[in-house]
Amino acid sequence: MKRFFDFFLAIVVTAIFLLPLVIVALAVFVTSRGPVLYWSDRVGRNNRIFKMPKFRSMRVGTPAMATHLLSEPGQYLTPIGSFLRKSSLDELPQLWSIFVGDMSFVGPRPALFNQQDLIGLRAQYGVHVLLPGLTGWAQVNGRDELPVPAKVQLDVEYLQRRSFWFDIRILWLTFVKVLRREGVTH
Template sequence: MKRLFDLAVSLFVLLSLWPVFLAVAVAIRLDSPGNVFYCQERVGLGGRPFLMFKFRTMVADADKMGSHQTAFGDARITPVGVFLRKTSLDELPQLLNVVTGDMSLVGPRPDVPAQRSDYTEEQWAKRTSVLPGITGLAQATKRSLATPEERLALDLEYVDRRSFWLDMKIILLTIKQVLKIKSAS
């Protein structure tokens, strides 16, 4: 049921928002040189690597200029990128990852391979026992304010409690978070 829901919602949103995709692509191209999309290796179900898609929000080759995590006021983020991150529009291309089966709408956010060392064997096995998601319990409740420890606890809690109804709650809470951030600006 989860896969069918993921596929139906992703295809509907992709078809409905194609004008937004086009507008974002044009804005990125006009804002700074480089590709419209950013593809990065992430870790998925069972620890299997996959390429995750995002709209590019940073200068070209930003991953060679610093950490895999960004900080407030990170100089690598482009002006259009600031807007895309604030509104979460940079995440829209991950719907393609959902369609291909590498991701789900809801699950722990996928890590880069270098983050493997941040976990115990048990934590890693549990965290990668489900598909990673575009949004998760940590994003729905803390957005990007969660500490690494809080994020891990919420990711593992999601794995333990996962259900269709929890996914619906997380999706609604995520929408509320994005709208709250947008209206506060």
């Protein structure tokens, strides 16, 4: 049921956001050199690595690490990078990952391949069995502001409470947070 819902919703969201997808792609292309999409190595279900696309908001050559770990992350942003991140428009290409089954709309956010602390804690608590999500319970409860142990505890809570209606609640809360631009540091 969840896979069918994800696939159906991905079609609807893609149709709604087709024009913004094209506009953002053109804006990224025009405002900075390099590819429009950044394909990030991420950790998926059962700790399998997959390639996750995002609109490129950072300059070519930025170290592959969590933004909060960069010294002066603002220096790496493209001219429209801050806007893309705060508006979450950089996340739209992840619809592709939902289409191909690497991600769901709701689940723990996929860790970067080198976030060993997050990957290890998720495996320890059994969260690694979940398909990662475009959004999740941790995202609507703090997003970038949460330390790793707090994220994992929220991921565990999602694992225990997951249901269709809980996913709907998380999607609604995500919509509200994105409109308010809450929880994004850069």
